[in-house]
Amino acid sequence: MHFRQLAFFPVFLAAALFAAEPATDSATASAPAAAPAAADYAGAVKVTRLLKSTTDAAGRPLAYPKPEDGQAEVQALLVEIAPGGQTGWHKHPITCLAHLMEGEIEVTLADGRVNVVKAGESLCEVVDLAHNGVNRGAEPAKLVMFVLGTVDGGPFTVRVPAPDFAKAAE
Numbered sequence: 001m002h003f004r005q006l007a008f009f010p011v012f013l014a015a016a017l018f019a020a021e022p023a024t025d026s027a028t029a030s031a032p033a034a035a036p037a038a039a040d041y042a043g044a045v046k047v048t049r050l051l052k053s054t055t056d057a058a059g060r061p062l063a064y065p066k067p068e069d070g071q072a073e074v075q076a077l078l079v080e081i082a083p084g085g086q087t088g089w090h091k092h093p094i095t096c097l098a099h100l101m102e103g104e105i106e107v108t109l110a111d112g113r114v115n116v117v118k119a120g121e122s123l124c125e126v127v128d129l130a131h132n133g134v135n136r137g138a139e140p141a142k143l144v145m146f147v148l149g150t151v152d153g154g155p156f157t158v159r160v161p162a163p164d165f166a167k168a169a170e
Helices: 010-016 164-169
Strands: 072-081 095-100 104-109 112-119 122-124 130-132 143-151
Touching: 095 112, 104 143
Parallel strands: none
Antiparallel strands: 072 143, 095 122, 095 143, 104 112, 104 130
16 A cells, blocks of 8 residues: 555544544444544644444444554545445454445344445444445445555455345345
């Protein structure tokens, strides 16, 4: 990954995830809370928290790679799901954060729960829990996804079979 691709990431991550003002600890943030500008920012800079959470979208505690797991690596990805399209059943073995810029995605978890993520919402993706995202809208759904892993940690997405209840619905 090139430095230019990641140059904005520390500012985004610090402003969006670790701002000082408390926010609700939820899987999605439907109404972003204003965060105070850090002392280093000029008065013309507005910081709005998009997400602050200690849990993933299934309510389980977040975990980061440990130093013994290898060199930390972050990736920023633009994910686009066509109208009627779906991600297919998969899971993430590492922490991933997402911000839906456009559209709406219905996410079904392997335990049967269904979450709807709307444009402007952010979430901590579920870790090691199978899920499938479907764009039921007429427009593409676009999200920015941040992957917090390690250089040699393997893929951040692993395809898995659909759970039985999902196979019966097909």
